[in-house]
Amino acid sequence: MTDLLPGETDVIAVDVARLGARGDGIVETKRGPLYVAYALPGERVRVALCDGDRARLVAVETPSPDRIAPFCPYFGTCGGCLTQHLARAPARAWKREIVVDALAAAGVEAGEIAPTVDAHGAGRRRLTFHARYPDGKARVGFMAARSHDLVAIDACPVAEPGLAGAPRAAHALAHLMRGKAKPLDIQVTLTEGGLDVDLRGHGPVDEGLRAKLVGAAGLLDLARLSLHGEILVERRAPRVRMGEAMVAIPPGGFLQATAAGEAALAELVRSAVGKAKRVLDLFAGAGPFALRLAARAQVHAVESEGAALMALDRASRATPGLRHVTTEVRDLFRRPLLSTELAKIDAVVLDPPRAGAQAQAERLAETTVATIAYVSCDPATFARDAAILVGAGYALERVTPVDQFAHAPHVELVGVFRGPRARR
Known part of the structure; x- marks a missing residue:
């Protein structure tokens, strides 16, 4: 039997009735619905119970015909995607x-x-990375599902190919801003001019750090780099096509x-x-x-x-x-x-x-x-x-x-x- 994690009481087999609005498989019980992440309707699964209304998926005994193999190595830990195991139709x-x-x-x-x-389409054209400094070194990635834990990533397969350089840029900028060790959000948008980056969470920077950030923008070939919406350097206009128009979007704009x-x-x-x-x-x-x-x-x-x-x-x-x-x-x-x-x-x-x-x-x-x-x-x-x-x-x-x-x-x-x- 699978070892129980802290807070779990038992492992049982259950049948999944439907899929909830947050992507969880829902099991009907006498005590009310039980929510099982990564389980699909029609499946018989083994789950580890805890005191609340959630259970951890241990094994799929009878898989749904709609179940497919996830394509991302971070699936199941990263909270960005919750239903890669479900076929598109x-x-x-x-x-x-x-x-x-x-x-x-x-x-x-x-x-x-x-x-x-x-x-x-071609995938997401904007990613928001989070940087944390647990030991003084930058750790950059996405948040885990229903958690404040950070999942370090090197690539995101649901993003547009033009964002392939975004993780590298986020790591480099987070490293430069490690001095205060403050949690940092790094929003990277793909534009016609290249990557547009807006940094948030650090607060004002001194002239020395500002110069380093501007230098990094050049080395990383960013179109624009902003701090809390204030443009540090704009090397190329970060334009996005909207119909026949080309719009130079504001830093961090929707x-x-x-x-x-x-x-x-x-x-x-x-x-x-x-x-x-x-x-x-x-x-x-x-x-x-x-x-x-x-x-x-x-x-x-x-x-x-x-x-x-x-x-x-x-x-x-x-x-x-x-x-x-x-x-x-x-x-x-x-x-x-x-x-x-x-x-x-x-x-x-x-x-x-x-x-x-x-x-x-x-x-x-x-x-x-x-x-x-x-x-x-x-x-x-x-x-x-x-x-x-x-x-x-x-x-x-x-x-x-x-x-x-x-x-x-x-x-x-x-x-x-x-x-x-x-x-x-």
Whole structure:
């Protein structure tokens, strides 16, 4: 029998009923659900029990036909991927069910919930490394699943090939910043100009260390190196393509996880908006939707981050064939647009963070905007906000899940709402 780890009480055989929203296999017991990481529905597995509602997978006695061999040597220790053992087609079906369950829990009916769009593409275009200094030496990698433990890595196979040099860059920069031994986050983004790196957690640096960091940026051939959003050196413009526009993204600014994911979400938004002439883009970021929609519509972009809007503005002015996108810096959580400000708008696009857009949804519920395209990275908060809009008379016409986080539980979606005047 496998040795028990501290806190474990027994090893038993159980049957896995379904897959939970966080990627765990769920076993139904008299005491309630038991969660087993890396187990799949339909499997009979041996697990080590502990006092809580989680159990450790010891062995798979009867494997699921959907089980495949993980391709990453760090799988099972690194917390970045939790479902590499699940084949892609059933993984997409599972992510659709996450969306279905979230809407059902909120009492929201959708006209259609489409199949999940596979948007992994060439892989992740941004990685965030963590650096720790347990013995005065830099240890760099990703966090373990449900833990603050660091898993040192040398390569990430779910990233775009252009990020192959990212681990080396992260190690080199972490080594230079070992003096204070403070936990460090190193965000590396793949751009047209090369690797764009933003360092966070260290605090201000003296001139000596600044010079060393600038020198390292040259040796590592980085496009740009920033510290807490402050540019230390920009050797090449870190531009990212958004439709026909090239956007010089701000340091550490938000970007969809994959280029294919951004393109898929944008196409769903473009299709929903259709021929609308006056479009409002809320939580606009640096313009992944606004810059595409501006090819045929007047777009007003609202975002709390001024640097992102400046990047959007420059890109719209520099791109032939686009209408100029007007911008507004505004905290939509504290100051959502009011119904009077929405009165002459044909379509609204929302792409809020994980917390959703409840305050703005409540104001939209007071309007008769013909179309609302809601992009979400959290099905639960989307369902909450959808209930507000549906309760006010909007119809949730279609929801499309989008999977740009292959091998992880995260799922994006685009929900299309039609107002009463659009359904006449």
